[in-house]
Amino acid sequence: MVHMCTVVPISLTVGANRIVPTVAIPHPLGNPSLSREDEKKLRRKLVEKALNALQTEVTGQTVFE
Numbered sequence: 867m868v869h870m871c872t873v874v875p876i877s878l879t880v881g882a883n884r885i886v887p888t889v890a891i892p893h894p895l896g897n898p899s900l901s902r903e904d905e906k907k908l909r910r911k912l913v914e915k916a917l918n919a920l921q922t923e924v925t926g927q928t929v930f931e
Contacts, residue, residue, distance in 0.1 A: 868916045870894065878927055884919040885929045888912060 869882035872894050877885045888894040895912055896905050919930045 868919045870912065870916055874929055878929075881927070883924055883927055884922070885927065886912065886916045886919055887929065887931065 867882075868884040868886055869877045870886045870888050871877045871882075872888050872891045874885055874887055889897055889908070889912075895909050897908060898905070900908060915930055919928070922928070922930075
């Protein structure tokens with residue numbers, strides 16, 4: 867499982883193994899100040915990072931920057 871979050875210390879506290887930091891609390895997977903095209907690129911990048919994290923073997927808590 868991959869935990870995508872805006873507050874990494876909380877994810878570490880609850881014991882998530884794979885953590886992908888996201889954008890901001892009100893918009894974790896986007897940024898409304900970006901153009902539609904740029905926001906789509908941002909979202910795609912985050913989802914691809916999460917998919918990569920899911921495929922990566924980890925032995926403990928790992929943050930995928």
